[in-house]
Amino acid sequence: MQPQDDRPLLFVNARLVCPASGRDEIGSLLVAEGVIAELGAKVPPTARAETVDCRGHVLAPGLVDLGAFVGEPGAEHRETIETASRAAAVGGVTTIVARPDTTPPVDAPEIVDYLMRRARDTASVHVYPMAALTKGLAGAEMTEVGLLLEAGAVAFTDGPRSVASSRVMRRAMTYARDFDALICHHVEDADLAAGGAMNEGELASRLGLPGRPVAAEALMLERDLRLAALTGARYHASLVSSAESVGLIARAKAAGTRVTCGASVAHLTLNENDVGEYRTFFKLTPPLRHEDDRRALVEALADGVIDVVCSAHDPQDVETKRRPFAEAEDGAIGIETMLAAGLRLVHAGDVSLHRLLAAMSTNPAKLLGLPAGALTVGAPADLILFDPDAPWVLEAARLKSKSKNTPFDQARLQGRVWRTVVAGRTVYPYA
């Protein structure tokens, strides 16, 4: 981080958009000592303050990205906390919630502690670790939920793995419930989806690729929803990708079960046809689905059935992607593009700006108990200033991530972040 003076920062002529309160008005916002000191239509000028003329652009809470892979420890050739946080700053993400499926996995308090110290020393945005739900991500024995929470873990997940044993999952949920800990689960019956390379269906058949059926996701999700009802645990389905899944979540919510779900920007904006001629940058977990599924996800986001929109940031180096489709690694980067790509839904008129920003900031912050996602006096000044309409063309080579496996290379996007502020300090553009 660059040294900066500690002068107050006054944003004037800003379109203040707070998805938590519904505020949407032209006004000013004063940042002092790292927190939001004042905001509203009229904020008296402060003598010492550095003034930023927002020219009517949107000033909103910084984004909270639930479930990004940051490479540390063990995969520093793909990403580091430093590079991920630089990408985040450019993309308007002020809080990264890191996945624990690292090497070694984050399944012990010492590793949480290590990550917190690495983040303190190298990150320009907030980085909070999630911890493994089971030891070694092996799906057999629960981790030290109490000690991990104390060390700073904000949620529990086995990353891209599902806990196959219903008995283990039940016990982990029962135990986590006592601590009111959030469990984020990848929902796919790995056995049923084994060997699959893309969404099962006509296209996979034409391409001669083995499929991963929607039913594999529905099976695991339905089991989890029953266990959530049985145990009373706080449960979040990390990434849903199909119409069937959002239907299941909607029913569980209507029945009063404490469940939430998320979807990635890629699954909301792309479909299986993008795989085209075996383009491995579109090979994801879960796989991109049929256009009908994508439409159902967008509708579910608009209706509030989908609570969280995330990047599912998964940096892969070129070698693991330049392979025959079925052998290539899954995953795409996305932290730097989540806002701009997500805004496609707003420009298309499918989702309101408030709804999108809530799913990218307010809702994940609330789930994790983080002081973010709202423009409130006294809250940490994690802010983004962006022009939702500015057009640009994405060039993968210019992305800050250490890996460049974006599905949006050469995409025409609308919406650019002009400034990102974390705890009152400007982290982008780099001062």
Next chain:
Amino acid sequence: MSTPSEPAPFAFPHRHLLGIEGLSAAEIEGLLAAAEDAVALSRQVEKKRTTLRGRTQVNLFFENSTRTQSSFEIAGKRLGADVMNMSVGNSSMKKGETVLDTAATLNAMRPDIIVVRHHAAGAVALLAQKVDCSVVNAGDGAHEHPTQALLDALTILRAKGRIAGLVVAICGDVLHSRVARSNIILLNALGAQVRVVAPSTLLPTGIERLGVEVFRTMREGLAGADVVMMLRLQLERMNGSFVPSVKEYFKHFGLDGAKLAYARPDAVVMHPGPMNRGVEIASEVADGPQSLIRDQVEMGVAVRMAVLETLARHLPNA
């Protein structure tokens, strides 16, 4: 010390002692009073009575337990019975023979009392149906361990002078514990206020309907408690299956001085043994001034004498 008299007879219309469930408060109190006499007897030089002279007592243990088995053995011998120990856990009977076959074989040897420990809930009652003698349940699975509950009650009674109105917190692996179940029933019958304190993974479904208040932290569960009863956590349940680790379990549920301070200053600490020091209980507490753990062992013999004597009243030719 005066010479203890024969215990005052009280109504006990049961051939077996299979559980605390089904006993009336008067019957429990009768057994405890009889056990008081046995305590006095056991503290004399001459510890023997002749109540069971000529009787044969078989200790049939399908699950090894040195402590309980020796306690029953001493109890039987002090009453003059011929005691035989059968540890089926390491005999040929383990290989294929059913509980009922074992019962039939044993019955043919004409014992008067069989003391049975079995790893399966309900197995002792099943065996009791097939024999002509009295049967004492020395623990069946996670179901009941009636003599443990009686000895715990006697220990509390002697320390506190009463049971009614006391707040008793039973802490730890309630899910797998026959000790917890028998104690919950007995303490409720005698008017105590019973709590269980454990992580949710170690609590059986619907436990609150057994007449207990449920707590998931020691701070809340021990607040104002008169008696803190710790349960043993089996090794195979420690590492990730029911609780994440010994370290985490001890931190949240292990009884150390700091957690004991939540209870009343005159609270007593109990444990059915054998203890896992540093898992469910710290040595400072186990060996501390509030601990009644050694007393429990002594009361165990007395209570078992009382039970054997009481059941012997109904034996043929008694």
